[in-house]
Each structure stands twice: as structure tokens, then as C-alpha cells.
Amino acid sequence: MAATPVGARHTKLVGVISPHPDVRADAYPVPIFLDVDTGIDDSLALAYLFSSPEAQIIGIACTAGNVPTDRVVANNLAWLDLWDAIGIDVARGADGPLVTGLNTAEDTHGDFGVGYARLPRSLRQISRFTAAQAWVHAARRQPGRLVGLVTGPLTNLALAIRLEPRLPKLLNRLIIMGGAFDHPGNTTPTAEWNISVDPEAAKEVFDAYGAADGATLPVICPLDITETMVMTPQHLQRIALRAGSKPIEFLSPTDPIDRRSEASIPVLRHLTDALRFYFEFHDKQGIGYVAQVHDAFAAAITLHPGMATYRPATVDVELTGTLTRGSTVADRRGFWGRPPNAYIATTSEPDAFFNHLIERIGESLRRRSEYAR
Numbered sequence: 001m002a003a004t005p006v007g008a009r010h011t012k013l014v015g016v017i018s019p020h021p022d023v024r025a026d027a028y029p030v031p032i033f034l035d036v037d038t039g040i041d042d043s044l045a046l047a048y049l050f051s052s053p054e055a056q057i058i059g060i061a062c063t064a065g066n067v068p069t070d071r072v073v074a075n076n077l078a079w080l081d082l083w084d085a086i087g088i089d090v091a092r093g094a095d096g097p098l099v100t101g102l103n104t105a106e107d108t109h110g111d112f113g114v115g116y117a118r119l120p121r122s123l124r125q126i127s128r129f130t131a132a133q134a135w136v137h138a139a140r141r142q143p144g145r146l147v148g149l150v151t152g153p154l155t156n157l158a159l160a161i162r163l164e165p166r167l168p169k170l171l172n173r174l175i176i177m178g179g180a181f182d183h184p185g186n187t188t189p190t191a192e193w194n195i196s197v198d199p200e201a202a203k204e205v206f207d208a209y210g211a212a213d214g215a216t217l218p219v220i221c222p223l224d225i226t227e228t229m230v231m232t233p234q235h236l237q238r239i240a241l242r243a244g245s246k247p248i249e250f251l252s253p254t255d256p257i258d259r260r261s262e263a264s265i266p267v268l269r270h271l272t273d274a275l276r277f278y279f280e281f282h283d284k285q286g287i288g289y290v291a292q293v294h295d296a297f298a299a300a301i302t303l304h305p306g307m308a309t310y311r312p313a314t315v316d317v318e319l320t321g322t323l324t325r326g327s328t329v330a331d332r333r334g335f336w337g338r339p340p341n342a343y344i345a346t347t348s349e350p351d352a353f354f355n356h357l358i359e360r361i362g363e364s365l366r367r368r369s370e371y372a373r
């Protein structure tokens, strides 16, 4: 069978594994629009971004996923309070996927989406915009500059592209945590959670990029790479040491079932209680008393694309398979005759990522707690 050559407009990208070519090292701070379903690993991604001076968070869209939309909103507002973040609008998204009902993942993230943490209720107001409107508004305000990061289902982004079909071209870059390619799924044997919750939305987004001549292709950060980002109790302890938190805690599967963090730094106390639940979930899955921190890694390559390598691919989503609905499929041999519509993140160094994450969050918390004294 003859493979059809891909279109000329992307020929410079075809067949290479390379650093993402569309980022300038001097392009800091990065104005980021977040779309999240917070979520324990979303919470860690937020912690990383709030701790990183290169990130300028423009707004946060709340998508139903790990927990229902209202809970995602409450979690995001609470984290903004805990991090003393100002000037960041939080926009409520749709109540569920474009076509089907909503599945949530309280077994993975806890009834409140943040494990055992009980975040203080926030009195902040949410945006007057819907999440889809907020996407469009943010992109139009700084065309060609905004970087999108989605660590939940793609429902709101798909709705935003319906509102503004030029959105792919208005964004500087887009990073999506989602999908699995040469790797088993984490929701079905072949499907990853974010894509599986709303496959129609994911397909709309990937199709939009396939049709958007001149748009910078989105980066897909799939399970293949995020499942190698395994956080351990040692990593969490290193954050606490760096932050100067007291007492220094070390989480263990032999801890009493009702043990909760007594960390002196509130953000760290809540993160510890969230991650304890996540460690236990992974342990129950047979992975060990650790946590795959998918969203935090996607956040890191948003700020530092050089932390991974990428290959261009033509990506689509299975909608009708009786066993494979929600699976991502990459056409590497040009069977479909369609040009690449994404880069897939392929390799990275977990140790380098965790050193960076620990330094960022630990140092930020240390400075904040010293300032508060």
C-alpha cells in the first residue's frame, strides 16, 4: 500500500523528532490561559505555574471532568486564595461533554477532586464570561501571543472554536494533556481519561487544527510520556524541606488511615493531603505508592518546551468503536492523506522534571512563608 505524502505546508516538520521549533527562549513571561478539571494533578500543575515567574496566568476555564464543573470552580477559586493570586478570572464551563453524559473520577481524585484536602471556601466571584467566551476573549486580546494549556477534557475549547473558528490561529501555542499512542489507556484499554470523557470535543479540536492553515500545531502530551512522571513521597518531602515547612513529613502506605498533614505552610498542607489520596489510588491500581503527575508535566513543557522532544503526527479520535471509543490514533504513514495536525511529546527526563518542580514549588513556598513572618 502506498503512503500518501503529506501536504507541503508542513513538510518541514515531517519525520523528525526534535525540540518544538516554534518557541523563542526569550519569550517570557508566557501569557497562559488554563483549562482544567481540578483534580489532584491539575492542582500540582497550578502550584507549579503559580510558583514560576515565567508564567503569567491570564485566566482559568473550568471543565467538567475529574469532578463536576461546580466543584472544579470551587477548587480553582480556593487555590487562587491559597496562593494569594490576583487578577486571574475563573470562568465556569459546560456541565458536561458535547454529546454524551459526564463521567467523573472521584475514585482517582476524591469526592472533592483534591483527595483528602479540604480547601477553604472562597468568596471570589467567577467571571461573567462562560469558559468558551473566556477562551475567545483572552485570545483576541493578544492575538498571536496567548499560550493555551488544557489539562482536562476539551469540551470548552471545542465550544470556543465554534464561537471563534480563528482561535487556532489566534493562539501562539496550545498544549493538551491527553491521549495515548504506543501505550495502554488509563480509562479503557486504549483510551486516556481527558479524551475519553469527551471524544467528540477532542476530535473537533484536532480537526480544527487540521483545517487551520498557518496555525501553530498543538502539542499533545500523552500518557506515553506522562506515566513516566512518577512522583514519590521522597519528592514531596523534598518540596517540604526546600519550603522550610515544619514538621517535615514523609507519607507512607503504613500511615494510619486518618492521618492528615500538619505542615505549617497551608498550601503544602493541602497539597500533601491531596497527594496522599493520589498515592493511595495508584497503590490500589498496583502501580505503587506513587503518583503519575500528568498535568504538572504538561505545565512544565508549556513553560519549557525543551524539556521534551516532539514528533509531528496526524491525529484523530475514535468515536464509534465498541471497544476503542475515545482512543487517539496517529497516522504515521500517511494512510489518510492528511497533513500533521499536532506534535506528540515523545521523550523527556523525569529526574530533570522533578528537580525543576521541587525547586520551583519549594522555593516559592519558602519565600512566601518568610514574607508572611
Ligand SMILES: [Ca+2]
Residues within 6 Å of the ligand: 036, 037, 038, 039, 041, 042, 066, 151, 152, 295
Ligand atoms: Ca486534569
